[in-house]
Amino acid sequence: MNKLTGSIPPQLGKLQKVTSLLLWGNALTGSIPAEISNCSSLVVLDASANDLSGKIPSDIGKLGVLEQLHLSDNSLIGLIPWEISNCSSLTTLQLDKNKLSGAIPWQIGNLKQLQSFFLWGNSVSGTIPSSFGNCTELYSIDLSRNKLTGSIPEEIFSLKKLSKLLLLGNSLSGKLPRSVSNCQSLVRLRLGENRLSGQIPKEIGQLQNLVFLDLYMNHFTGSLPSEIANITVLELLDVHNNHINGEIPSQLGELVNLEQLDLSRNSFTGEIPLSFGNFSYLNKLILNSNLLTGSIPKSFQNLQKLTLLDLSYNRLSGEIPSEIGYITSLTISLDLSSNMFTGEIPESMSGLRQLQSLDLSHNMLHGRIKVLGSLTSLTFLNISFNNFSGPIPVTPFFRTLSYNSYLQNLNLCESVDGSTCSSSLMQKTRLRSAKTVALVSVILASVTIAVLASWYLVTRNHRYMMEKSAGASSSSPGAEDFSYPWTFIPFQRLNFTIDNILDCLKDENVIGKGCSGIVYKAEMPNGELIAVKKLWRTKDDEEPTVDSFAAEIQILGHIRHRNIVKLLGYCSNKSVKLLLYNYIPNGNLQQLLRGNRNLSWEVRYKIAVGSAQGLAYLHHDCKPAILHRDVKCNNILLDSKFEAYLADFGLAKLMNSPNYHHAMSRVAGSYGYIAPEYGYTMNITEKSDVYSYGVVLLEILSxxxxxxxQVGDGVHIVEWVKKKMGSFEPAASILDAKLRGMPDQLVQEMLQTLGIAMFCVNSSPAERPTMKEVVALLMEVKTQPEEWGKTSQPLIKQSSNQS
Structure with a gap:
């Protein structure tokens, strides 16, 4: 993986003894030269992840000893040449993510050694060749996201080694044959988004190794076979958007390893089985848009890993059981809308402190809604079309809600104190948009406090920076005392001296300035590039003791993590402190986001995860724990592969350092990233870093x-996102325009990440996740391309007018 450009030279064909030609991950263009076929010893040809165009040359079929052909993620067009079948030693054929068309050549069945065949993400049409049944070594087939028609040939299910069959997103029709049970090695069977019909064969229950079963968005009819319960290792069962009827088999409760269950948008009748309480690993349960009746089983209390529960658009009745409030793992969404629930909201629901989205609309619930004021992580709420009464909570979240969240609750009223109704509103139509004097004064007071706090922080920070600048108005060594003796403390073997470093501290080598110092790019005599940070001088009364500062640097110098810039060493004399870092060549995240580049979701996600892992290491794996205190896009550096590195520990402090509380009294962080509690407590914790990281995540997404x-739109990103989310615009409108129009699964991943970001910027520090939790949440978001179609619900509630 490099940055090679231009075309593949035809002269490579003269390398008749080369066995591996690895060109993947570059920016190569043009067509694949037919001369490659002259490399008669070639075993591996990998030109994936480039921008190659044109047709696959048929001459590739002359490579008699070729075992692996990787051409995925290019812009190749035309037919798949049947001559590839002459490569009789071929074990791996990967042509996915191109623009190939036409039919799959039946001659592919002649590849008796073929083990994996990836063709997903093209425009291939026609039927699936039955000759695949001859490829007895096949263990993985992915033909997803094409234009294939016809039925699934039974011959495929005779393949004894086949473990992955992915045919998502085609136009396949006909029945799923009973012979599917012959393919005992199947681990993943993913047939969603096709036109398959008939009953789901009960023989599917004989697939004892099946982990993923996707049959969603087809035309299956009849009942759901109870024999599915025999697949004890099943982790995902998704049959949503079919025409399945009858009762949900209670035997499904025996699937104790199930993590996701989606039976939505069918015609299931009867009650939700009590046995569903056995799903101790279940994290998503989606049963919406059926004809289910009865009450919510109290056994749901046992679902202690459940993050999303959707029972909307059914005929469920009775009271909401108090047991729902004990499912404290509910973080993504609880949707009980459009049923016939009665009674009051149980007090136990105050325990759902991490819940992001709650929809109780279109039921027959009554009573007060005070308990909802305890749900401090909410980003979406709809309680409209019920019979609620009494005052609306006066929490910050409820102040952002529009009238649409409360429609047709005629006895609800606005309140100043959260306990009593405002008399002026009681005389008018409830919850109209008229503003009371009391409410206006509260808002004005809040704005005034915020403005004063911001003015105080910015003014003091400006004064602090001016003092630094005054002491270091010139970046040249001559303006300061660079005289000996110098102390040089390396944290690894270094092949340069203090004089080599001082020679590089020139204006032309400056690559950055920040609130903690000025950074130089320094080339050592051996050609090694390092970054040298010269810390701003502090006033004598702020100077920590040398021993204390050196002790802190010693600990920072021994941090070793792939997502943290390595501190190579430390130099100091009586007035100058220099920190030596690895030089990271690809700039910072802010430059990347502002560079008007078409930055893919995969790259953005990689940066988000990497920076989160680095911060989690500082908080949870360093003893004592370390605060960064200035997490921002400028301080996330990127290498040529877009690996993220946390930088700038000029403001970082050990949490148990003697100077920790002294350091906390100075302005911590950068404008736009400072956690709101700092304005009134002047104290920060690791949760302040989490807030700053949440802001970075919002920047990555938007x-x-x-x-x-910009004029007229100069608002903080957190407030902008909250305003968007409360405006009933589609949640996807928050995303960067360059990210829209991507496959639904990727958009859902982005929206789920958006929910995590909003979790991080919760106004209450106690309700923010730890960075270790953030990393875990991010890792759950991403699915591999072959996983597209796996049930994944966004954290952010979509607008109701979107299908």
Whole structure:
């Protein structure tokens, strides 16, 4: 993986003894030269992840000893040449993510050694060749996201080694044959988004190794076979959007390893089985849009890993059981809308402190809604079309809600104190948009406090920076005392001296300035590039003791993590402190986001995860724990492979350092990234870093700056996102325009990440996740391309007018 450009030289064909030609992950263009076929000893040809165009040359079929052909993720067009079948030693054929068309050549069945065949993400049409049944070594077939028609040939299910069969997103029709049970090695059977019909064969229950079963968005009819319960290792069962009827088999409760169950948008009748309480590993249960009756089973209390529960659009009745409030793992969504629930909201629901989205609309619930004020992580709420009464909570979240969240609750009223109704509103139509004097004064007071706090922070930070600048108005060594003696403390073997470093501290080598110091790019005599940070001088009364500072540097110098810039060493004399870091060549995240590049979701996600892992290491794996205190896009550096590195520990402090509380009293962080509690407590914790990281995550997703400077839109990104989410616009409108129009699964991943970001920027520090939890949540978001179609619900509630 490099940055090679241009075309593949035909002269490579003269390398008749080369066995591996690895060109993947570059920016190569043009067509694949037919001369490659002259490399008669070639065993591996990998030109994937480039921008190659044109047709696959038929001459590739002359490579008699070729075992692996990787051409995925290019812009290749035309037919798959049947001549590839002459490569009789071929074990791996990967042509996915191109623009190939036409039919799959039946001659592929002649590849008796073929083990994996990936063709997903093309425009291939026609039927699936039955000759695949001759490829007896096949263990993985992925033909997803094409235009294939016809039925699934029974011959495929005779393949004894086949473990993955992925045919998502085609136009396949006919029945799923009973012979599917012959393919005992199947681990993943993913047939969603096709036109398959008939009953789901009960023989599917004989697939004892099946982990994923996707049959969603087809035309299956009849009942769901109870024999599925025999697949004891099943982790995902998704049959949503079919025409399945009858009762949900209670035997499904025996699937104790199930993690996701989606039976939505069918015609299931009867009650939800009590046995569903056995799903101790279940994290998503989606039963919406059926004809289910009865009450919510109290056994749901046992679902202690459940993050999303959707029972909407059924005929469920009775009271909401108090046991729902004990499912404290519910973080993504609880949707009980459009049923016939009665009674009051149980007090136990105050325990759902991490819940992001709650929909109780279109039921017959009554009573007060005070308990909802305890749900401090909410980003979406709809309780409209019920019979609720009494005052609306006066929490910050409820102040952002529009009238649409409360429609047709005629006895609800606005309140100043959260306990009593405002008399002026009681005389008018309830919950109209008229503003009371009391409410206006509260808002004005809040704005005034915020403005004063911001003015105080910015003014003091400005004064602090001016003092630094005054002491270091020139970046040249001559303006300061660079005289000996110098102390040089390396944290690994270094092949340069202090004089080599000082020679590089010139204006032309400056690559950055920040609130903690000025950074130089320094080339050592041996050609090694390092970054040298010269810390701003502090006033004498702020100077920590040398021993204390050196002790902190010693600990920072021994941090070793793939997502943290390595501190190579430390130099100091009586007035100058220099920190030596690895030089990271690809700039920072802010430059990347502002560079008007078509930055893919995969790259953005990689950066988000990497920076989160680095921060989690500082908080949870360093003893004592370390605060960064200035997490922002400028301080996330990127290498040529877009690996993220946390940088700038000029403000970082050990949490048990003697100077920790002294350091906390100075301005911590950068404008736009500072956690709100700092304005009134002047104290920060690791949760302040989490808030700053949440702002970075919002920037990655939206492409906006933390504070936009455009006229008329100069609002903080957190407030902008909250406003968007409360405006009933589609949640996807928050995303960077360059990310829209992507496959639904990827958009859902982005929206789920958006929910995590909002979790991080919760106004209450106690309700924010730890960075270790953030990493875990991010890792759950991403699915591999072959996993597209796996049930995944966004954290952010979509607008109701979107299908």
């Amino acid at each position: 492409g906006r700056s933390a504070v936009e400077s």
